[in-house]
Amino acid sequence: xxxxxNPQEIEKKWQKRWEDAHCFEAEAGHEKPKFYAxxxxxxPSGSGMHVGHIKAYSGLEVVSRKRRMEGYNxxxxxxxxxxxxxxxxxxxxxxxxxxxITTRNVEHFKDQMKRIGFSFDWSREISTSLPDYxxxxxxIFLKLFDHGLVFRAKTLVNYCPHCKVVLSNEDSQxxxxxxxxxxxxxxxxDVWYLRITEYADKLLDGLDTVDxxxxxxxxxxxxxxxxxxxxxxxxxxxxxxxxxxxxTRCDTLYGVTFMVMAPEHPLLDQYKDRIANxxxxxxxxxxxxxxxxxxxxxxxxxxxxVKLAGISAVNPVSGKKIPVFIADYVMMGYGTGAIMAVPAHxxxxxxFARKFGADIIPVIEGGDIEKEAYTGDGRxxxxxxxxxxxxxxxxxxxxxxxxxxxxxxxxxxxxxxxxWAFNRQRYWGEPIPLIHCPKCGTVGVPYDQLPLRLPDxxxxxxxxxxxxxxxxxxxxxxCTCPKCGGPAKRETDTMPQxxxxxxxxxxxxxxxxxxxxxxxxxxxxxxxxxxxxGGMEHVTRHLLxxxxxxxxxxxxxxxxxxxxxxxxxxxxxxxxxxxEKMSKSKGNVIDPLDIVAQYGADTLRLxxxxxxxxxxxxxxxxxxxxGCKRFLERVWRLQEMLLPDEGVRPAMEAPVNAMIKKVSxxxxxxxxxTAIAAMMSYVNELYADGHATRGEMRALLLCxxxxxxHISEEIWEACGFGEPIYRQSWPGYDPEKLVASEVEIxxxxxxxxxxxxxxxxGLTQADGESLLENETVKGxxxxxxxxxxxxxxxxxxxxxx
RNA sequence: GCGGGUGUGGCGGAAUGGCAGACGCGACAGAUUUAGGAUCUGUUGUCACACGGCGUAUGAGUUCGAGUCUCUUCACCCGCACCA
Numbered sequence: 001x002x003x004x005x006n007p008q009e010i011e012k013k014w015q016k017r018w019e020d021a022h023c024f025e026a027e028a029g030h031e032k033p034k035f036y037a038x039x040x041x042x043x044p045s046g047s048g049m050h051v052g053h054i055k056a057y058s059g060l061e062v063v064s065r066k067r068r069m070e071g072y073n074x075x076x077x078x079x080x081x082x083x084x085x086x087x088x089x090x091x092x093x094x095x096x097x098x099x100x101i102t103t104r105n106v107e108h109f110k111d112q113m114k115r116i117g118f119s120f121d122w123s124r125e126i127s128t129s130l131p132d133y134x135x136x137x138x139x140i141f142l143k144l145f146d147h148g149l150v151f152r153a154k155t156l157v158n159y160c161p162h163c164k165v166v167l168s169n170e171d172s173q174x175x176x177x178x179x180x181x182x183x184x185x186x187x188x189x190d191v192w193y194l195r196i197t198e199y200a201d202k203l204l205d206g207l208d209t210v211d212x213x214x215x216x217x218x219x220x221x222x223x224x225x226x227x228x229x230x231x232x233x234x235x236x237x238x239x240x241x242x243x244x245x246x247x248t249r250c251d252t253l254y255g256v257t258f259m260v261m262a263p264e265h266p267l268l269d270q271y272k273d274r275i276a277n278x279x280x281x282x283x284x285x286x287x288x289x290x291x292x293x294x295x296x297x298x299x300x301x302x303x304x305x306v307k308l309a310g311i312s313a314v315n316p317v318s319g320k321k322i323p324v325f326i327a328d329y330v331m332m333g334y335g336t337g338a339i340m341a342v343p344a345h346x347x348x349x350x351x352f353a354r355k356f357g358a359d360i361i362p363v364i365e366g367g368d369i370e371k372e373a374y375t376g377d378g379r380x381x382x383x384x385x386x387x388x389x390x391x392x393x394x395x396x397x398x399x400x401x402x403x404x405x406x407x408x409x410x411x412x413x414x415x416x417x418x419x420w421a422f423n424r425q426r427y428w429g430e431p432i433p434l435i436h437c438p439k440c441g442t443v444g445v446p447y448d449q450l451p452l453r454l455p456d457x458x459x460x461x462x463x464x465x466x467x468x469x470x471x472x473x474x475x476x477x478x479c480t481c482p483k484c485g486g487p488a489k490r491e492t493d494t495m496p497q498x499x500x501x502x503x504x505x506x507x508x509x510x511x512x513x514x515x516x517x518x519x520x521x522x523x524x525x526x527x528x529x530x531x532x533x534g535g536m537e538h539v540t541r542h543l544l545x546x547x548x549x550x551x552x553x554x555x556x557x558x559x560x561x562x563x564x565x566x567x568x569x570x571x572x573x574x575x576x577x578x579x580e581k582m583s584k585s586k587g588n589v590i591d592p593l594d595i596v597a598q599y600g601a602d603t604l605r606l607x608x609x610x611x612x613x614x615x616x617x618x619x620x621x622x623x624x625x626x627g628c629k630r631f632l633e634r635v636w637r638l639q640e641m642l643l644p645d646e647g648v649r650p651a652m653e654a655p656v657n658a659m660i661k662k663v664s665x666x667x668x669x670x671x672x673x674t675a676i677a678a679m680m681s682y683v684n685e686l687y688a689d690g691h692a693t694r695g696e697m698r699a700l701l702l703c704x705x706x707x708x709x710h711i712s713e714e715i716w717e718a719c720g721f722g723e724p725i726y727r728q729s730w731p732g733y734d735p736e737k738l739v740a741s742e743v744e745i746x747x748x749x750x751x752x753x754x755x756x757x758x759x760x761x762g763l764t765q766a767d768g769e770s771l772l773e774n775e776t777v778k779g780x781x782x783x784x785x786x787x788x789x790x791x792x793x794x795x796x797x798x799x800x801x
Numbered sequence: 802g803c804g805g806g807u808g809u810g811g812c813g814g815a816a817u818g819g820c821a822g823a824c825g826c827g828a829c830a831g832a833u834u835u836a837g838g839a840u841c842u843g844u845u846g847u848c849a850c851a852c853g854g855c856g857u858a859u860g861a862g863u864u865c866g867a868g869u870c871u872c873u874u875c876a877c878c879c880g881c882a883c884c885a
Binding site: 173174214215218219221222223225227229245246247248249260303327328329330331333334335338339340341342346347348349351352414415416536539540610611612613616617618619621623624626627628630631633637673674676677678679680681684687744745746747748750751752753756787788789790792795796798799800 | 802803804805806807812813814815816819820823824825826827840841864865866878879880881882883884885
């Protein structure tokens with residue numbers, strides 16, 4: 001060994017070896033225990049990989065390499081989520097087909113991933129934009145359609161004027177478009193939905209059966225937002241229809257002093273000739289429509305509204321006539337779009353009542369309703385038969401019974417989550433396989449005609465009329481109805497970005513199957529995914545959507561488990577060196593391939609795992625990258641200190657075993673930073689000694705391999721340790737040899753540190769008293785009376801005197 | 802407003818209720834070097850010459866012992882949000 005460490009050279013060499021040996025491909029047999037590790041496949045953007053991708057993949061990369069060495073059959077696949085708006089926008093700009101752009105980007109990404117040395121199974125690569133793949137996306141969609149989970153409705157939708165597409169609720173969080181971040185507007189539109197709300201309870205209950213961090217579970221729970229309450233019918237004066245409202249506090253019905261309807265409530269249009277001040281209503285509506293979602297929910301503290309003239313409602317329990325308002329603090333998208341207002345016990349109603357001069361009648365004892373609404377619990381008052389109850393649980397139950405008896409109300413459940421607006425008025429997505437027949441209505445494309453291929457177009461520009469570019473292709477649009485054979489037209493919307501990723505993990509288990517999305521045997525063996533790592537930003541999008549699809553496939557008997565992922569984890573962001581989120585505009589973006597060119601892939605991998613707690617955000621630091629390179633160079637130079645002994649010297653037994661234990665455990669806990677620190681400490685000990693035996697070196701290289709596979713393989717080979725590390729077993733440790741024969745413990749007097757003494761290993765709690773004979777300890781106690789001795793073996797001796 | 806989280810040296814960060822600051826960066830010193838760089842060795846929370854004292858956002862509490870557990874206050878981050 002007289003070479004210096006040259007990462008560029010050895011990394012290329014080992015990447016080729018691994019590829020030629022096919023050593024990271026999952027084995028076809030099903031005898032071994034399996035381990036399915038999944039990381040979120042990327043959208044192949046033109047700018048290539050981001051350091052965030054490296055961190056996201058490196059975590060399970062380490063676990064996968066370790067599990068292979070432990071004898072598992074490991075599936076660690078990679079593919080590309082290749083349909084999507086950025087490629088299409090770029091296509092419009094450069095007038096190049098998105099397929100060409102996507103193919104180029106995929107090749108670029110793949111090349112980059114290989115240069116990092118990730119141990120992905122490339123034989124199972126998939127791309128969601130390829131017909132072989134999206135055939136099955138369409139197939140699952142048709143199954144959803146067949147089971148009544150696809151519907152079309154004209155409602156207010158989230159629309160991005162910049163991208164010219166309808167967005168789902170999940171894609172417009174905070175009133176911003178998920179793709180371009182511009183303000184989303186509400187428009188009435190006729191679009192396709194998937195009935196995800198039908199699965200709300202299953203998605204909630206399923207969380208109890210999986211191993212996800214609490215932060216993720218909580219976020220899903222609050223996004224689904226289940227609430228239980230009651231629907232109550234209010235009669236309206238002079239209108240034959242009842243006004244149905246939703247409330248979680250039906251026991252406060254006696255305190256209802258007015259009603260509020262959302263400005264968009266359909267009943268208004270239906271009976272507009274009975275509304276004396278219709279002009280005022282229309283003006284208010286126009287004003288509301290102008291506000292963005294953001295203004296309507298965040299900035300507007302002042303309640304606004306219009307009282308409907310000529311209309312009043314009747315409180316169904318008290319029989320009192322009460323006024324009806326429209327106000328934009330009531331949303332059409334939640335509950336029934338109308339509420340019963342109880343100003344004494346709801347702050348929003350209270351504010352509205354104050355401004356519009358409505359009565360405030362307390363029905364729960366407590367608080368001071370002159371100052372604010374009282375939302376706490378207490379005895380019911382002014383409420384007839386409910387006055388007998390002193391807590392809301394009982395009073396709600398009593399009222400529910402009453403409402404049911406009288407037939408004016410019923411128990412109900414509401415979710416914040418809305419049905420999934422499932423459409424894009426764009427080109428680069430899966431064509432929705434539905435046909436509109438004037439005679440038969442909406443008909444699914446027959447399964448044997450899948451895939452319904454995306455036709456070539458000349459112009460990818462979305463239509464100004466809100467229609468997809470597909471609508472301009474007559475040969476695509478015009479077809480015959482599969483039912484009646486008559487002339488019909490194809491649906492021209494495409495599926496949203498999240499369609500292809502909602503089931504991709506299933507395709508990985510059997511990617512070349514052309515009979516089914518995946519074979520039963522393969523699914524029974526590989527599913528569920530044992531460990532899925534990805535970004536926190538996907539919790540209320542991809543994670544929710546894919547769980548929904550999987551629950552559905554389970555219900556129709558197509559997959560073997562309801563939940564797709566047994567365990568989920570996430571990684572923290574890598575921030576720029578200025579502590580800000582990396583972005584091109586801030587100029588703080590780090591290109592991972594620059595780091596590879598300068599320091600090597602092993603240094604990059606080591607750094608992203610060492611930089612801090614894996615789940616926490618941490619800023620990039622160039623100097624720390626150098627420190628990681630320095631560590632690898634120290635490992636490299638250990639070759640100069642090598643002793644011919646194949647074993648481990650007695651003095652090194654404890655450090656070797658302790659390192660193996662720490663690394664083994666910490667890799668599994670995603671505590672990569674402390675695992676690496678343990679290896680650094682171990683190397684420091686070898687340097688302090690000035691020597692390392694071959695046995696001591698072997699242990700280090702095996703432990704280091706999952707993080708820095710190239711350098712460890714290279715040194716392994718140079719030392720002549722035999723078969724490459726990818727064929728070796730993970731090292732075990734001997735618990736007996738974890739600590740040396742003597743150990744230093746702390747001596748405390750009343751909890752204050754006073755001295756450190758060496759004691760033999762293996763003392764038990766009972767030996768504590770005997771330590772009082774130690775000279776150092778005797779000196780500390782002096783003449784004092786020992787009242788209590790606390791001895792924690794291996795750690796400390798605390799004497800109370 | 803609701804939910805979740807975080808707060809430890811100059812910096813990134815370690816610590817099953819048991820020696821706070823592992824490991825790394827940076828800094829300082831020494832060795833080597835014509836010099837710089839690289840490398841190796843040492844020092845590096847803070848006050849103090851020292852003995853020792855003080856230190857994990859804040860104030861209290863539990864305990865032989867608290868960064869860790871309980872309560873208080875403050876600050877910051879993330880998610881949701883007129884959700885009836």
